Amino acid sequence: MTELDDQQRLMNGIFWYGIPTLFRCEHDEDPANADIGLVGVPHSTGNGTTQRDQHLGPRAVRNVSAIGRRVHNHFGIDPWEMARVRDLGDVPLSEGNNNERSIEMITEYYARLDAAGCRPVSIGGDHSITGGILQALGGGNLTGGEKACLLHFDAHTDAFHNIPHFMGAVKSAAHWASYLVTEGHVDPQYSVQVGIRGNTRSLEWLDPSYDLGYTVIKKTDYDSMGAEQVMAIIDETIGDHPLYITFDLDCFDPMVAPGVANIEAGIEGFGIDQVMELLRCVRGKNVIGGDVVCLMPTVDSPNQITSYRSMAIMFEMISLIADRHHQT
Ligand SMILES: [Mn+2]
Numbered sequence: 001m002t003e004l005d006d007q008q009r010l011m012n013g014i015f016w017y018g019i020p021t022l023f024r025c026e027h028d029e030d031p032a033n034a035d036i037g038l039v040g041v042p043h044s045t046g047n048g049t050t051q052r053d054q055h056l057g058p059r060a061v062r063n064v065s066a067i068g069r070r071v072h073n074h075f076g077i078d079p080w081e082m083a084r085v086r087d088l089g090d091v092p093l094s095e096g097n098n099n100e101r102s103i104e105m106i107t108e109y110y111a112r113l114d115a116a117g118c119r120p121v122s123i124g125g126d127h128s129i130t131g132g133i134l135q136a137l138g139g140g141n142l143t144g145g146e147k148a149c150l151l152h153f154d155a156h157t158d159a160f161h162n163i164p165h166f167m168g169a170v171k172s173a174a175h176w177a178s179y180l181v182t183e184g185h186v187d188p189q190y191s192v193q194v195g196i197r198g199n200t201r202s203l204e205w206l207d208p209s210y211d212l213g214y215t216v217i218k219k220t221d222y223d224s225m226g227a228e229q230v231m232a233i234i235d236e237t238i239g240d241h242p243l244y245i246t247f248d249l250d251c252f253d254p255m256v257a258p259g260v261a262n263i264e265a266g267i268e269g270f271g272i273d274q275v276m277e278l279l280r281c282v283r284g285k286n287v288i289g290g291d292v293v294c295l296m297p298t299v300d301s302p303n304q305i306t307s308y309r310s311m312a313i314m315f316e317m318i319s320l321i322a323d324r325h326h327q328t
Helices: 005-011 054-068 099-116 129-137 174-183 206-210 219-225 227-238 274-281 307-327
Strands: 036-041 085-090 120-126 151-152 194-198 215-218 243-248 289-294
Touching: 005 085, 005 307, 036 054, 036 129, 036 307, 054 120, 054 227, 054 289, 054 307, 085 219, 085 227, 099 120, 099 129, 120 129, 120 307, 129 243, 151 206, 151 307, 174 206, 194 219, 194 227, 215 219, 219 227, 227 274, 274 307
Parallel strands: 036 085, 036 120, 120 289, 151 194, 151 243, 194 215, 243 289
Antiparallel strands: none
């Protein structure tokens, strides 16, 4: 190793140095060259109810994520050595103001990854992107033809088929968890929604999730049951079904992650250690991919803590996939 290599190895762990790809991974748009494909989904028109800058999320995480290229001490693994992890770039959403068209373009993009056997870990974008991604993955190659099951972190259930649209968006950030079930991509029987909190817009607001068959663990349920029991429910419900992890940053307490859309201010959200424990409890499961959504870089704190949280969650997803599928 030359002196220059040594110098670069040191500098590559510093976020402000060099070209800002996700986790300092090589930028390569071909999913055939990646075991784990990191993807930006700069999409905002699936949710217009808060500030509308969620499409700026991928760039914000690229800006800080070089510092997240670390080994996983808790698992005792180095995911970057175990798997080919590449930054595939962003989904080209050239009709971004048209939500319905964008969701289908996201599906077309991820179908390429699915066919190549590339497991995606994505940064959004609002939560409608999960609908586009799982239209491609649920029942595809990575699941072995099965429906996907979900570990869905969120303050909201996003299964609101009781409303016809969300400010004009049909396959919206409020609808994806419903139509993915009715259209046959997600199996709610093996899926868990966790962290749901806050006063709802009507007393029957959560009913669609129960009617669809999801296991719903509200934040108040978590608080009364305790982490051990919640982890047991997650383990039992998901089993070894092909698992997709979708992480809405609004499940965090706003003190932990201020730069998110749709903050629930009336009840404390998850802390970072609680989330890490829940994520790590699916170690060994068949994780086919994951996403982090609803980052609002324009209302983040000056030290960009919500971008760092997003990076940290993505790192857990990358490590879970490497640990199960790429053991050395
Ligand atoms: Mn959501």
